[in-house]
Amino acid sequence: MNAARQNRFNTVAAHGALILYTLIALFPVFVIVINSFKTRKAIFREPLALPNADSFSLIGYETVLKQGDFFLYFQNSMIVTVGSLFLILLFGAMAAFALAEYRFKGNLVMGLYLALGIMIPIRIGTVAILEMMVQTGLVNTLWALILVYTAQGLPLAVFILSEFMRQVSDDLKNAGRIDGLSEYRIFFRLVLPLVRPAMATVAVFNMIPIWNDLWFPLILAPAEEVKTLTLGSQVFIGQFVTDWNAVLSALSLAILPVMALYVIFSRQLIRGITSGAVK
Amino acid sequence: MPDTQTKPKFRWHIVVFLAPAVLVYTAVMIYPLFNTLRLSLFTVIDQERVFVGLQNFRTLFGETVWSTQFWNALGNNFWFFVVHMLVQNPIGVALAAILSHPKLRFASFYRSAIFIPTILSFVIVGFAWKLILSPIWGIAPGMLDAVGLKSLYAPWLGKEAYALTALSLVSVWQFVGIPMMLIYAALLSIPDEILEAAEVEGITGFASFWKIKLPLILPSIGIISILTFVANFNAFDLIYAAQGALAGPDFSTDILGTFMYRTFFGFQLQLGDPHMGSTIASAMFAIILVGVCLYLFGIQSRMRRYQF
Structure with missing residues (x-):
């Protein structure tokens, strides 16, 4: 096998593994933070969606700061x-x-x-x-x-x-x-x-x-x-x-x-x- | 420099420099440690502290109510440790091996990102995973569904058979950054000449990892193992944050830390018992001491170290 090609393959594999693990490491934090900005309905309907104009809400933060x-x-x-x-x-x-x-x-x-x-x-x-x-x-x-x-x-x-x-x-x-x-x-x-x-x-x-x-x-x-x-x-x-x-x-x-x-x-x-x- | 002629002046400044650290350390750490060992030999009868010798240990190991709980917690704790050794440390080593590749781009980004879970508190980690794995929210089942594996989903934290393993894996997720960083540091300290010499001999890639680097980082792997051991055998926070002091379902996630907390502090209707709590703490102390001694005398002293 061509050494250069094998090298490139290794680099891609290395980045693949690291990206996969980075996603695993960050995913829970990401999910928690984005959902904290959504309405209750949106949290359950589409847990993985980013908050948009429709689903954006700060109600949770209001409760936290009040209570x-x-x-x-x-x-x-x-x-x-x-x-x-x-x-x-x-x-x-x-x-x-x-x-x-x-x-x-x-x-x-x-x-x-x-x-x-x-x-x-x-x-x-x-x-x-x-x-x-x-x-x-x-x-x-x-x-x-x-x-x-x-x-x-x-x-x-x-x-x-x-x-x-x-x-x-x-x-x-x-x-x-x-x-x-x-x-x-x-x-x-x-x-x-x-x-x-x-x-x-x-x-x-x-x-x-x-x-x-x-x-x-x-x-x-x-x-x-x-x-x-x-x-x-x-x-x-x-x-x-x-x-x-x-x-x-x-x-x-x-x-x-x-x-x-x-x-x-x-x-x-x-x-x-x-x-x-x-x- | 011998100054024998005149009697040397007492060097007060040494005392002044040492005193604060030694005092705080002795008063808040060492003295309570031995006092806890001592308290395990006492009990309270009619609101008076009475010396009872090893009676508490006899209760702990002899009475079924106590001994089943103790062995259950100890067994769970071992499984907790085994999962860390089998999953956390190999993943950590693998990530470090990839990261230490000299020409890898974005290495510092990956390193910082993978370390993030380690800096979060157990409370955040415990609840976040509880929510994600929860059948009510549906993130875990939804994601498994997306790859066609929905049938594999179970409310893991709620099932006796899976809860402990699930929590161990959550803890692995949280702490994988530590072995990664320590091994990464060890790999960086291997001189290039050695690797180049190996390359000249035709040893590259995986072979170079297994034959050259791994033997050289074995001492670091030893240190990581003993750190994992000590941390696991006094773990408490994650289980408490995710499952509460009762370490449910039905004590299936109970480890020594939660068992000691319940005994010492009390829960629900059971009153706290500082003396039985001390007894459990003494048992934990013995376990940790045995582990550390095994490491120091059995493993570390036999390990070959290379000086560069």
Whole structure:
């Protein structure tokens, strides 16, 4: 067989397979979003048709915005995600710096201790976490969630960040020391700016699981004022199961912020994964 | 650098750098983990916490009411894991192999698009598929009808025989992006010289994948397998979002996560029991630990790694 022809055949087959899988991946999202803009009748009569002048309707969105407190949920999710990411990055970078920079007794043990949490899921300890949050009065506060997600994110953050911090040149730090900078200044002024790309990777890795988590909001913060968007949409959809317009609109609204984050950060995310951060 | 002459000054800054992370991690993760293991040895009698030794484990494995539920959840969880290993990871590897082809156009578009389901929450994924597979809406039967296979349609999520497999496949659909990305990264890190050398020897296309690339990415496949294992054995959200805490129909989609949630939190008329919940959590901990150890000592240490 002609090599060139076989090559072209391979290319077509490759694109065929990828397009097929891309369709499988996007189809459900597409169906949900287009149907959220249709009247109830049109949703059932022609589920795969795009909304047109006849079938266009925003009734579902009206119900959602009237009945559910989605702005509050969104705000809660934002606070929890940003707060946890901030603490993961700050505490994680500090610990990573200590482990990467200084030789002291127990360095290796401390590193292994912090790495334990990479493999063991924090959910196993839920019973005792809830008990502790009840005792400290943190139950039904956003702090409970922020603390749990910080603890959950720290092991991997320390692991990745310390790998990167070992690569920061010693000359630079020693120059800083000769100039009389304190260790804290060396960390905040010299090292942190240099590992910014690694921090972004850690942030992106942690962001999506925190934003999407259902387990801990359900158990630690189910009250109305502290519901996250994920839990809020779960509860809302459960109540409006038969109101298809409302359910589809709620789903679309829940997809929206994640998609926006993804579009902003996808390059960082993919670079993070493919840069071998998780070897 | 030995500084033995004067007693070295205690370096407080190391403590300051380590303290916040170690404190939060210890207080919110490690301590509760061991406290949960400890709580599994207690029960409540007359509103007082009493130490009962391994009694809870005897109940869990010995009393039919509990043990049938536990083995059912464990069996389902294994099937959930098997489906991921047999479907998700091969598809992920295949997609990555196609994507890593150097002259492929639009690769970054495909990559981003295929990763989208992974970023959606379980709530969205669970409900979206529930609606699509629902017999009321008729998208799934309608599409099967279009290709003349309508007779194959069944309300999968509502049938005991199919519900678990259907949900496992939904989960596969959601997470296929992760093995794809990790394998893709591993494939990109294979140096061109090796592939070129193979090409000179006449090994190209499929042969080059099976004989050269696959052996080189085996460590990554190992990592993906253990990540899948840990994620599957503490899964909860998708089942809860799609089928509720009762993991219906008739517990056919019950996995360890939902079983623990029901036990610990209570549902309908049954009251929550934190001690039995801890007992189940301890069993999950043991299962995950065994899996991770098997991987670390049985597989990873024997795997040949190549340094480029």
